[in-house]
Amino acid sequence: MKLTVLGFYGGYPTDNIGTSSYLLESDNFHLLLDAGSYSLLTMEKYVDPLELDAVLLSHYHHDHIADLGVLQFTRLLKRDEHGNRAHMLPIYCHNEDAAHFEQMTLENVSEGIPYNEEPKLTIGPFDIEHLKTLHPVPCYAFRITERKTGKVLVYTADSGFIEDFIPFCESADYLLADSNFYKGMENHTVHMTAKECGQIASKAGVSNLILSHLPQTGDWNNLIQQAQEECPRTTVQLAEKDKHYNI
Ligand SMILES: [Zn+2]
Ligand SMILES: [Zn+2]
Numbered sequence: 001m002k003l004t005v006l007g008f009y010g011g012y013p014t015d016n017i018g019t020s021s022y023l024l025e026s027d028n029f030h031l032l033l034d035a036g037s038y039s040l041l042t043m044e045k046y047v048d049p050l051e052l053d054a055v056l057l058s059h060y061h062h063d064h065i066a067d068l069g070v071l072q073f074t075r076l077l078k079r080d081e082h083g084n085r086a087h088m089l090p091i092y093c094h095n096e097d098a099a100h101f102e103q104m105t106l107e108n109v110s111e112g113i114p115y116n117e118e119p120k121l122t123i124g125p126f127d128i129e130h131l132k133t134l135h136p137v138p139c140y141a142f143r144i145t146e147r148k149t150g151k152v153l154v155y156t157a158d159s160g161f162i163e164d165f166i167p168f169c170e171s172a173d174y175l176l177a178d179s180n181f182y183k184g185m186e187n188h189t190v191h192m193t194a195k196e197c198g199q200i201a202s203k204a205g206v207s208n209l210i211l212s213h214l215p216q217t218g219d220w221n222n223l224i225q226q227a228q229e230e231c232p233r234t235t236v237q238l239a240e241k242d243k244h245y246n247i
Contacts, residue, residue: 133159198230
């Protein structure tokens with residue numbers, strides 16, 4: 001599967017880079033993983049929004065859903081070269097926030113499909129398990145397995161450190177982790193530090209760690225160093241806008 005970073009900031013966009021959003025592709029299936037600000041414009045470089053197959057949302061904070069409304073409007077208003085509208089877009093999301101969940105469904109455009117009531121979910125070529133994270137609002141991490149290769153990507157979404165991440169990330173090929181804080185802010189109830197991300201990668205035997213949901217301040221080289229100290233056998237890198245990762 002191919003992962004493309006569309007935006008990686010936590011909280012708010014800056015410097016022409018948006019907030020959390022990733023495109024995951026396999027066998028010409030296009031899955032949008034969170035839809036932060038600026039993600040629609042960035043995604044357009046890789047796939048026509050009419051050809052997007054599904055959306056998977058971790059939670060309803062603005063930095064993860066800012067472009068969802070305009071994505072729905074694109075598919076409501078835009079037609080393809082033959083004058084046809086896009087198929088109904090499935091938006092997989094949790095239903096623990098009724099007001100937001102309702103907005104995922106727009107007549108003839110999109111349908112909100114809850115994933116939180118079943119332990120497993122299949123979206124196109126992907127098998128997906130979820131884990132509730134530590135965050136001020138209901139939020140879910142995903143363990144995404146590409147069926148044909150068995151390759152695994154874990155996305156922590158937004159979370160403070162929880163022990164449950166260690167079995168959830170077991171032997172993952174890639175861990176895309178919330179690394180919003182520098183060392184010294186451990187045991188926070190909203191986000192993790194790079195150090196905690198490194199500890200998870202080490203204990204779970206993760207091959208590659210991508211630090212994302214990055215802060216707008218500080219020197220990111222310190223994030224890499226603080227993570228790498230904890231997991232010397234894992235390849236650690238920062239999320240980069242428009243970078244592709246072949247998993
Ligand atoms: Zn966030
Ligand atoms: Zn959040």
